[in-house]
Amino acid sequence: MAKKVKDPGLGEASVTSAKRIVNKDGSFNIKHVHRKTGISALYTYLVDISWTHFFCLVFLVYFIINITFATIYVTIGVQYISVEPQGFFIDFVNAFFFSSQTITTLGYGAMAPTSIITGIVSSFQALIGLLSFSFVTGLLYGRFSKPKASIEFSDEIIYRDFKEGKALMFRLMNSKKDVMINPTVKVTLAITEADQAHGYQRNFYQLELERDHITYLPTTWTLVHEITEESPIYKFSEKELKTLNGEFLIMVSYYDEAFNEEVYKLHSYTFEELVMNVAFEKAFYYDEDGFTVLDHHKISNTRKM
Numbered sequence: 001m002a003k004k005v006k007d008p009g010l011g012e013a014s015v016t017s018a019k020r021i022v023n024k025d026g027s028f029n030i031k032h033v034h035r036k037t038g039i040s041a042l043y044t045y046l047v048d049i050s051w052t053h054f055f056c057l058v059f060l061v062y063f064i065i066n067i068t069f070a071t072i073y074v075t076i077g078v079q080y081i082s083v084e085p086q087g088f089f090i091d092f093v094n095a096f097f098f099s100s101q102t103i104t105t106l107g108y109g110a111m112a113p114t115s116i117i118t119g120i121v122s123s124f125q126a127l128i129g130l131l132s133f134s135f136v137t138g139l140l141y142g143r144f145s146k147p148k149a150s151i152e153f154s155d156e157i158i159y160r161d162f163k164e165g166k167a168l169m170f171r172l173m174n175s176k177k178d179v180m181i182n183p184t185v186k187v188t189l190a191i192t193e194a195d196q197a198h199g200y201q202r203n204f205y206q207l208e209l210e211r212d213h214i215t216y217l218p219t220t221w222t223l224v225h226e227i228t229e230e231s232p233i234y235k236f237s238e239k240e241l242k243t244l245n246g247e248f249l250i251m252v253s254y255y256d257e258a259f260n261e262e263v264y265k266l267h268s269y270t271f272e273e274l275v276m277n278v279a280f281e282k283a284f285y286y287d288e289d290g291f292t293v294l295d296h297h298k299i300s301n302t303r304k305m
Contacts, residue, residue, distance in 0.1 A: 171299060
């Protein structure tokens with residue numbers, strides 16, 4: 001008989017249209033409303049977003065600031081930044097270049113403020129530039145120094161023959177050359193089931209794994225949940241499994257020698273990502289010199305049983 005576990009903080013109430021709990025990138029699929037925000041929330045957001053989004057935001061803010069100050073300089077008069085007026089477009093371009101030199105505290109000497117008002121504006125802009133670049137430098141350090149788990153997961157979770165019965169399996173891989181010390185895996189199954197009192201309820205089960213921790217992970221690791229009478233999915237047929245409204249919530253933690261601290265990674269599979277009667281192919285082989293070669297493209301490769 002499968003034993004339920006306590007709600008891990010996700011809530012037991014559910015509906016048939018409930019979305020997955022954990023996204024593919026490991027983040028929780030939760031919408032926040034009326035959440036208090038502040039500089040710490042902004043810092044966290046800027047550290048967590050992708051590098052592409054980060055640099056796009058940096059260039060966008062840099063461009064907006066220079067556009068704003070260029071407009072101010074044109075309004076005051078470009079003659080007060082040592083430039084002869086030549087029409088709006090040329091004046092604006094010159095003002096933009098002067099703004100760029102001011103905010104970066106670069107200054108080539110060709111343009112300089114020649115009035116009190118442009119001196120005040122350029123001094124204020126220089127202060128903004130110093131604070132901005134200090135902030136961006138801190139963000140760059142935070143992004144590089146933040147521990148991140150180097151784990152890849154197979155695209156699907158598989159259901160196949162195992163020993164004298166069936167088993168669920170998924171695979172993970174070390175995506176870097178860093179040594180993963182004492183990796184540990186915990187798998188929680190969340191199933192939305194009909195409940196006479198509450199309509200639909202989400203029930204949680206801790207899945208027993210054939211092996212939930214190892215000493216180190218240099219290549220791949222296939223996690224196995226043998227489906228015995230104690231398994232929460234023992235009562236379901238293969239056809240019923242594909243229609244279940246549920247999710248396998250996975251947390252992997254290990255000690256990373258590169259960061260000298262413990263890191264973790266969240267992942268999940270839904271029953272829609274369950275593939276029947278296939279087996280994982282080996283993702284590593286030996287070359288002519290006897291070296292182990294790990295092919296990262298093969299982590300999700302399967303073959304028919």
